Amino acid sequence: MTTTPAAPVATDDVRLSAREAAERHLRALVGRDDARLREDQWAAIEALAVDHRRALVVQRTGWGKSAVYFVATKLLREAGAGPTVIVSPLLALMRNQIAAAERAGIRAVTINSTNIDQWQPIHDQIHAGEVDVLLVSPERLNNPGFRDEVLPRLAATCGLLVVDEAHCISDWGHDFRPDYRRLRTLLAELPSGIPVLATTATANARVTDDVAEQLGVHADGTSDAAVLVQRGTLDRESLRLGVVQMKTPEQRLAWLADHLAEQPGSGIVYCLTVAATQEVAGYLRDRGLEVAAYSGQTEADERHALEQALVDGRVKALIATSALGMGFDASLGFVINLGAPASPVAYYQQVGRAGRGTDEATVVLLPQIEDRDIWAYFASLGFPREEQVRETLAALAESDRALSTATLETRVELGRNRLESMLKVLDVDGAVQRVQGGWVATGRPWSYDAERYARVAEAREREQQAMLGYLRTTECRMRYLREQLDDPEATDCGRCDNCGGLTISASVSEAAVAEAGQRLSRPGVVLEPRRMWPTALSNLGLDLKGKISAGAEPGRTVARLTDLGHGQALRALFREDTPDGPVPPGLAQAVMDVMKDWSPEWTSRPDVIVVVESATRPTLVRDLADGLSRVMQVPVVGTWAIRDASVPPRAGQSNSAQRVAAVRRRGGLDADVPAGATVLLVDDQVATGWTLTVAATAIRAAGASAVLPLALAAQG
Structure with a gap:
């Protein structure tokens, strides 16, 4: 396999000057005169802004990944480069990043489903050179108009491409998203010399290797051997982890009622289902606690208001599904999980919401008997069987016009969400294409990678068993999670319940149990x-x-x-x-x-x-x-x-x-x-x-x- 030519080597003077400018930009970004870049942060910035390389940064939440790409943006823009394009998965993440950019004098805008009326003015601003950072959702990448008209111009003129939450690219990741696969096409179409940064806090070795491999592929089929892969320690010194085993749903609810107010500051109580968020929030409000339910079904404006209420400390907790997750930036004192996520990696992602900007944060897991039933349900929503994929391709091939997803539903026995996800995968694989009015077949050959899908399913099963192992382990809990993420520096934390650094009361009052029982019955x-x-x-x-x-x-x-x-x-x-x-x-x-x-x-x-x-x-x-x-x-x-x-x-x-x-x-x-x-x-x-x-x-x-x-x- 051939490799792309290396970029010209910068002189020591150029690197020193860039380092000094980077430190100035960091101080403006964080608003502190004593702020200094750590060596690992500078190494990533140097790779992007000085050497114009592609880099994958796997660093814990709170490490400062956004500082890397904002400081790199300032350096590249001062050198005459085009705007930075950041692909972000959540609106909450976009809002936080825009606010951070403004503090550093970076002009940032976003294109997403909630600001359609602003798209054209934003495009005009980009063309006029008035935008430093454009944030887009991965879903935008496969919108026909955006993909065919806007994306080629961005690929040709952007100064830096940033892929946030990059583990979503890999179907080995705990939160694989088909829309992210479109990034492989975008990466391949970038002109030579445009740096790329992919960041995540949750990637084990398999996911890291997969993302790095995809990151290095170019349009001509060459592979960039100079991709920088930076993995830091995943320890979170502020987190104190513990597990409380309660026998009944009434006892778990009662524990929340009795002990939520004791938790430091404000935080999140994660539930596995939308129904549970509503039920738990209602019970806790009846017990006099200031909480609110939050899920993917919550309206966008209400989500924003609830997120801000949590950031401001106006609610004790949001009772949330994983919809409140990636990119949510706040100083939270605790995270409690009512029910276990299906993998240690997903759990690490959720607990990482706590302890940012605080010396100590409490993390408690209350496992449930029904967790495995819920895991099994979500596992059933994986990539469809081959005959269902073939039926879809045949329906598109036989049609003389584009078919909408609703029309395809009448011909293929798949639900709307699974059908959409499957089509997005087929789109990236080149078998179908989204156009105005729906989907069309391209006629290109396509093979069903049954072996890979089986391996992914087996990996999911191993992750579930590993999560059960976390509940049972008598060893350090943080070490256990770090080892599941292949952190070579994993050591005992001294802070968790098994290490003796955290004591969690399992007591519940009879009154709270009785009220919880009445609520659940x-x-x-x-x-x-x-x-x-x-x-x-x-x-x-x-x-x-x-x-x-x-x-x-x-x-x-x-x-x-x-x-x-x-x-x-x-x-x-x-x-x-x-x-x-x-x-x-x-x-x-x-x-x-x-x-x-x-x-x-x-x-x-x-x-x-x-x-x-x-x-x-x-x-x-x-x-x-x-x-x-x-x-x-x-x-x-x-x-x-x-x-x-x-x-x-x-x-x-x-x-x-x-x-x-x-x-x-x-x-x-x-x-x-x-x-x-x-x-x-x-x-x-x-x-x-x-x-x-x-x-x-x-x-x-x-x-x-x-x-x-x-x-x-x-x-x-």
Whole structure:
């Protein structure tokens, strides 16, 4: 393999002058006259601004990676280079970086999904040379207009390319993102001599090697042997790590209620699911604690306000999913995890939010029995099977026009998110291309790398086992995490609970446990009805489109399968190895409690019951319906019956269009519905909601005035 020519060697005088200028810029950036660059920081800046090399910097959170690229930007701009382009994954990161840049007199702007109206003025500013730094999200890189019109100009004129959170490039990484793969194309298209910096705080040796290899590839196929790879120690001297093992969800919630106020400053309580953030935040607020829920479902403006409230110390904690993660910059006194992430690397990323700018920060992990179930769910969302990929490529190849993702959903049994992610990978691999109006096939050959995908899946399994090992270890916890990230300098920290530097009380008050128990035992989750039919159903021979004019009313389930309270009993009930049988007494009582709480919202009381027939749990769903019939004194008048058993129960569940078609093929209404009746529609569990929706429209068409869906469990 050939290598690119080395850049001209700078003289000692040039390097000394650059070092002096870099120190001035650092002082302006941090606002301190005594600020000095560390030798490792200068080594990275020198590689970029003096030697024009490509560099991968793997350094712990708080090391000062942003100082490296902002100082390098100032040096390069003073030498006449074009603007720096920073690819950042999160808006929170962009806002923090823009604020930091302004302190150093760096003119920084961003192009993202929330400021579309500013894109053209920003482009004009870039062309006029008025911008020093442009921050873009990885998703922008594959927007057709940006990719075809803006990106080539940026590649030709930028002075420095920065890839933040670079572990996302590698599918070996814990947070691989397909949009980041577009960077490989951008890297290859950069003219010779334009420096590149990739940074991350969370990369083990495998990820580091993978990213470095991708970083060195050029358009002509040559490989840059001069890529600087800098790995520093990953110890975080301020962090004190500990694990508290509690037996029940009530005890874990009670521990938070009793001990959250004791934690230093403000911080984050991480949960594994969106539902858990809402449940935990509600309970803690009821206990008088100033907290708020934060997830990927939180509106952008509210996210910004909540982030600022945390930075300012106006809330004790944000109860958050991993959506509050990479690039969030604040001086936090603690991070608590209610449930363990699926790998030590991901856990290290989250705990790294604490202890920046503080001498001490407390990190506590409260593991849950259900963690492994949640890990398994997310693992099921990996790269699709080969036949699904081939179906997608065939659908695009057979079409004479671009196909939208919604249209592809009617032809491939994949959900919207997995389909989009798969298409992005295929785009980078050259098999498809995003254009205005959707996706097209390129006709280029493509091979399914089953061996690699299998190795990635095996690596994920090893990471999960390593996370379980972290919970059990009696050795130093920081050393354990650092060894998982292949830190050669890993040593005992002397600060964690195993080293004796942290003592965490496992006591919980009876009052807190009782209140947590009441909170978790309170059943009832609103089941919002589907309002619109999926698009392009005509492709599947169904004359359904637009608004669902006569469907279901808002319904109820006892709980979500991911919930902390009744979710545990429901997960046990619906395990594949649990035999079919009647509704357990505890859940039967929960159903009655749901009905009692729900009934004031009814326009009219149910007159009859219709049962959704089940092939897998016929006894369970029939017992549920019969019990309701006895208590409410209303008859069961029929079923949404299985008409075609050859259609599997979960057929088409991956996306809405396929699911509607499968439900229509599989079932039909077999019930004597009185005209004008209010119908209670009973099912065992809800996944997509389309079975209840299709059944409700048929019941309404049969003459019912209202349909009230009820199920034991909701997925997700």
